[in-house]
Amino acid sequence: MLNDFWETAPPAYKYAVFGGMALTTIGIIIIVVGAVTSTPQLTFVGLPFIGVGLLAHMTSLGIRGRSVRKALKEAEKRSNGR
Template identity: 45%
Template sequence: MLTEFWATASTAYKTLVFSAMGLIAVGMILTIVGNTSGNQGLALASLPVIGLGLILHIAGLVVRGQAIRKSLKR
């Protein structure tokens, strides 16, 4: 199921998934760099980046759920 879905997944879903993973990774890197260097502003600025990544992840789940619902109706 997973292999088939990824092979037939829409471009919007794939874009959301990779964007979410990228933003979460960048946010985590900023958090680590900010905390190890003692830069509290950088550490705090990373939180909205991680939050946006999580929101995109949820949007990807919605897009995937809609695609699965459409395929089950057929």
């Protein structure tokens, strides 16, 4: 039976995805506020938030790939055992 990946995804994947989205959003908001208020220091403060958010997304891709490989390996063992 095929399941939607989000239903069977590990909690670490979900936390990494939502954490990455939140950090990226915070960084974008800080940069926009810095640009609107003409505060160059504030625009540079937002860049690390975006960077860490992107790293969290990359981490979530690694977690997802490991989970999928593990599930495929288990499915292959089940099919070979029959």
